[in-house]
Amino acid sequence: MDWKDIPSLASLRAFDALARHGSLSAAARELNVTHAAVSQHLRALESDFAEPLARREGQGMVLTEAGHELAAALGEGFARIAEGVTRLRDRRVVRPVVVALTPSFAEAWLMPRIGAFWAAHPEIEVRLVPGITLTDLRRDGVDLAIRFGAGQWPGVQAEPLALSRFAVVAAPGYTKVRSLADLDKLTAHDWFFSTASSEQRVWGAAIGADFDKVGAREMANNGLVLSAVRAGLGLSIQAMALVQPDLAAGQLVSLYEGDAEGLGYYIVTRAEPLSPGARVFLSWLRRAARTDA
Structure with a gap:
């Protein structure tokens, strides 16, 4: 024409x-x-x-x-x-709100809280897409993503959701170590981390832990990692946002805590306006994070 x-x-x-x-x-x-x-x-x-x-x-x-x-x-x-x-x-x-996020964040932070969102907004379907890589939001039809890092990803908008401290955690009584210097003594112990979690490798580098040398065991997801640590099988490095309930309940103890230094979980979106359902979910995410702060 x-x-x-x-x-x-x-x-x-x-x-x-x-x-x-x-x-x-x-x-x-x-x-x-x-x-x-x-x-x-x-x-x-x-x-x-x-x-x-x-x-x-x-x-x-x-x-x-x-x-x-x-x-x-x-x-x-x-x-x-x-x-x-x-x-x-x-x-x-009416289309579902598609949310890409890390598996560990989905398991430990979002799932215990999302019931409140579903109860308040039964008309909004939220489709969770776990993964450890930052997807192409437009190409993959993703409304928003929750990613771990420093918030510096090209071509997207990022806002802090939970800039959490990290902790080396173990079951109560597993070890008496309580300082970063003493962690060198734990090389004979088993460390656990998830193959589907980039967070733990980043925190490991922050404390100088080389998992290739200290015999770390890889688990399929962070839920299995936390189960192993709760059972007293070893140690893990976790974002405080993910293990706070276990620490509060006494199922885990913190051996060492480090500062976030800009690292944490960020909400990642495209530049164009969100759908109405995605805007509602984003507002709820912000409120939930403020409640935890």
Whole structure:
């Protein structure tokens, strides 16, 4: 389609309003323009088609045969446009909110809390996509992601959600070590970390732990790691945001705690506006994080 072969959309829109209302004044009120502007659009169309499209009759306007033909085509075309726009808007409202996040954060932080969101917003479906890599949000249809790092990822917007301290944790009575210097004495002990968690490797580097040398055991997910540590099988490095409930309940003890230094969990979004459901979920995430602070 060559747009140069079609009259201006403003003129066509003005004629559609005129055809529906049968009045220049009524069409002008709908479009929030002057009576003269609608009349000018009508004259432009009649000049383009080289025949009259409407004539004055009493206080109103009556369409000619050509005018009726054009009005029918415009009515059908604009109706199709309106239907398509409405369908897309409705899809944004009702489609699931897709959230990409690290498996450890999903298991330890989000799942114990998300029941409150579901109870408050049963109409919003949240689809969780666990993974350890930062996906292409647009390509993969992801509304927002929760990622661990320093918040510096190109092409996206990132805001802190939980800049948590980290801790070396163990079961009560597993060891009497309580300082970073004494951790060197634990090389004979088993460390546990998850293959699906980038967090623990980052914290390990922060305390100088080389898991290749100290015999770390890899587990499929962080839930298994925490189960092993609770059972007194070894140590692990965890973000405080993930183990705070276990520490409070006495199931784990902290052997050493380190500062976040900008590392933590960030909410990652695209630059364009979020869907209504995603905005609601994002607001809930922020409130939940503030409650923990």
